[in-house]
Amino acid sequence: MTNRAADEFTRLVGIMATLRGPDGCPWDREQTIESLRGFVLEETHEVLDAIDRGDTAALEGEIGDLIFEGVFLAQVSTDAGHFTVADSLRRINAKLIRRHPHIFDPSGRPLDTPGEVHQQWEQIKAREQSDAGQRRAVLAGVPKTLPSLLRAYEIGTRVAAVGFDWARTQDVVDKIEEEVAELRAAVASEGSARSEEEMGDLLFSIANLSRKLGIDPESALRKANEKFTKRFTALEESLHAQGRSVHDATLEEMEREWQAVKRT
Numbered sequence: 001m002t003n004r005a006a007d008e009f010t011r012l013v014g015i016m017a018t019l020r021g022p023d024g025c026p027w028d029r030e031q032t033i034e035s036l037r038g039f040v041l042e043e044t045h046e047v048l049d050a051i052d053r054g055d056t057a058a059l060e061g062e063i064g065d066l067i068f069e070g071v072f073l074a075q076v077s078t079d080a081g082h083f084t085v086a087d088s089l090r091r092i093n094a095k096l097i098r099r100h101p102h103i104f105d106p107s108g109r110p111l112d113t114p115g116e117v118h119q120q121w122e123q124i125k126a127r128e129q130s131d132a133g134q135r136r137a138v139l140a141g142v143p144k145t146l147p148s149l150l151r152a153y154e155i156g157t158r159v160a161a162v163g164f165d166w167a168r169t170q171d172v173v174d175k176i177e178e179e180v181a182e183l184r185a186a187v188a189s190e191g192s193a194r195s196e197e198e199m200g201d202l203l204f205s206i207a208n209l210s211r212k213l214g215i216d217p218e219s220a221l222r223k224a225n226e227k228f229t230k231r232f233t234a235l236e237e238s239l240h241a242q243g244r245s246v247h248d249a250t251l252e253e254m255e256r257e258w259q260a261v262k263r264t
Helices: 002-019 026-030 033-053 056-079 085-098 114-131 148-160 169-189 191-213 217-241 251-263
Strands: none
Touching (some): 002 026, 002 056, 033 056, 033 217, 056 085, 148 217, 191 217, 217 251
């Protein structure tokens, strides 16, 4: 399996080098790091979609597409004289070994839980930053381009790794109830700017409740979006079968159809 994967990866790197070569594809040759950004994002979401649908066959292909985008980025960087895909692989291999001393270092301290592993990872990362002369900021490196809900989850995860966390899950639930009360007050009398601030605080607390429960908030919200979409589509189809449309149905009629869809 390892040799086969290495062979296929080497073949992919060769194909990409040919596409970007002097006699290669005009479209591939004109791409830049910046122009590929959207494709990387698109392929990432297609991987997530395949995961959410439980579509293993689609996931097989989408993983290949995502790996290809990484190889493409590396080839563009190689052509610019910055680094090669081998350099990228060397760095991730070295990082994985450094940050798993409980596996790869005979003198490493045994770890029994995922929480211990994550805490050790963050400690090693902070030490590496310090050794490199970088400030040991816990939240340094959390990408600002992450979806905001996922970024809130990651922020909570990182500060929890150094002990800055609610003691119990119920404490987060209490915080959410507090934020809901503050949002109600803001909506009632404090204006839109204050309402936006309180909504942000509420969403941040919800993301941290997801973390405490071991739930990926982005995945949970995607599934909720999909569930709502399927139910509303079924509502539309039911009305259409009756010669009606959502555009001329009353709220009471749509609510009645909605409840019927939920029961099916």
